[in-house]
Amino acid sequence: MKPEYFIPTNIQDYIEECLQQLESEKNIKILYACESGSRAWGFGSPDSDYDVRFLFVHDKEKYVSIHSPLDSIDRFFENDVDVSAWDIRKALGLLKKSNATPFEWLQSPIIYRQNEEFRNQLWELSKLYFSPKTLIFHYLGIAKGMLSKIEDHQISIKKYFYVLRPVLAAYYIKTRNQPAPTEFRFLVENLVQVENSTKNKEVKEAIEELWKQKIIAKEGEKIKIPTFIHSFITEQISECGAYASNLKRKEEENEPLNEFFRSLL
Incomplete structure (x- = not known):
């Protein structure tokens, strides 16, 4: 099962116009711009917003x-273009805390603007501040929050993928000790790459079948909780949580971040 990365040329051109408008309006320089959310994950619907970051x-x-300069921008444009952005100093401060967002943005398969040297340097820098403990608990927190939306053993298929993806991300970090990829397909493939057991093969196949349903599902369409997949989810929430609880959060120096920030000015 492969995601669809095609973004219509007219939308790409419009997004570039939006970026240029914000650069001029805010007197800023954009260093890196990408797609986030369901389109970048690989299970966006045709009517999904364009989550430009x-x-x-x-x-x-x-x-x-x-006076501290503007550190974030949020703007909704026409054509369902939802723009959100961070000042690099804010982003580096959050990276120090192993915030998941920089890891996900930097791995997006859909890039609107890129200074390749900047992206590569920031990616290498991010590895110094990768905290499995922090990120596993982050993803499990998202999954648990979405699970609370289940009513009468039913949930919208869209929301169920917002449970499934973070659980697979936590599982990826637990099994690989690496930042979880943005793309859903890599998280699914990891199930059999790290442990090619009969159970994991069956979970992978069940998820891929559900993924096919998600692609053609109408907005808000509900499904009954898939028992087999759900058993995996609850099992991994428990196991990943126990694994992360035994990890220690390593504190890294600020200076590599400071040096990188100064090099941009």
């Missing part, structure tokens, strides 16, 4: 002012 930097003078 980017990192930006101000002129050097803004950072030495008595």
Whole structure:
């Protein structure tokens, strides 16, 4: 099962216009812009929003002012283009805490703007601050929150994938000790790559069948909780949580982040 990465040219052009407008309006420089959310994960619907995310930097003078510069941007444009962005200094501060967002943005398969050197350097830097404990608990928290939306053993298929993906991400981190990929297909394939057991093969096949349903499902369409997959989910929430509880959070130096920030100014 492969995701669909095609973004219509007219939408790409419109997104570029939006980025240019924000650069001019906010007097910023965009360093990296990508798609996030369901389209980047590989299970977006035809009517899904375009979740455009980017990192930006101000002129050097803004950072030495008595007033802190704008550190985030949120704007909804026409054509279902939802834009959200972080100032690079804010992003680096969150990276220090092993926030999941930079790891996911930097691995997006859909790129709208990219300085390849910047992206590669930031990716290598991010590895220093990767905390399995922090990220596993982050993903399990998302899954548990979505599970609370189950009513009478039913949930919308869209919301169920918002349970399934973070559980697979936590499982990936537990089994690989690496940041979880953005793309859903890699999380699914990991099931048999790390443990090619009969059970994991069956879970993978069941997820792929559900994925096919998701692609053709109408918005809000509900499904009965798939017992076999759900058993895997509850099992991994418990096992990944226990694994993460025994890990220690390593504190890294600030200076690599400071040096990288200064190099951008």
